[in-house]
Amino acid sequence: MLVYLTPLLLLLNGLAAGVLFGTQLGGQPYLASLPTDRYVHAHAFFGQRYDPAMPICLVGTFALDTVLALTASDAAAQALFAVAAVLAVTTAVISVVKNAPVNRWMRTLDPDHLPADFQDPRKTWGAWNNRRSLLTIGALVANCLALGVLL
Structure with missing residues (x-):
């Protein structure tokens, strides 16, 4: 079972970590540099492109890590898979509670007619995105270490 689950786990976790790493390197700095109206348009464009791929990657990572934490033959690997599962599910919770609503x-906003009470979410959204990125990359590191223990 390990032979089939770990490649899928590394693929899903690697895709999620790669997307979030990419937002740190390019997406978030680009959005931060834009005037408000262009930011709203660009954020809406980027925001819709990652569903449902990111949720599938994160939920898949959590599920596979949980299975491997329960079934791996080595206690150190089990612990690392469990840590990765917690990191992945925490990322998913932050995504659902903090980033997806934004x-x-x-x-829903018209960049040319923003509401008078518009609150620019860049700073808060970016801070939560930074956390998600670190957690997901941490999960990937834990998964690679667990696989290293098993090899």
Whole structure:
């Protein structure tokens, strides 16, 4: 079972970590540099492109890590898979509670006619995105270490 689950786990976790790493390197700095109206348009554009791929990657990572934490033959690997599962599910919770609502809201706004009470979410959204990125990359590191223990 390990032979089939670990490649899929590394693929899903690697895709999620790669997307979030990419937002740190390019997406978030680009969005931060834009004037408000262009930011709203760009955020709405980017925000809709990652569903449902990111949720599938994160939930898949959590599920596979949980299975491997329960079934791996080595206690150190089990512990590392468990740590990765916690990191992945924490990322998913942050995504659902903090980032996805902003993404949905941004898609409803007209960049040319922003509400008078518009609150620019870049700083808060970016801080939560930074956390998600670190957690997901941490999960990937833990998964690679667990696989290293098993090899």
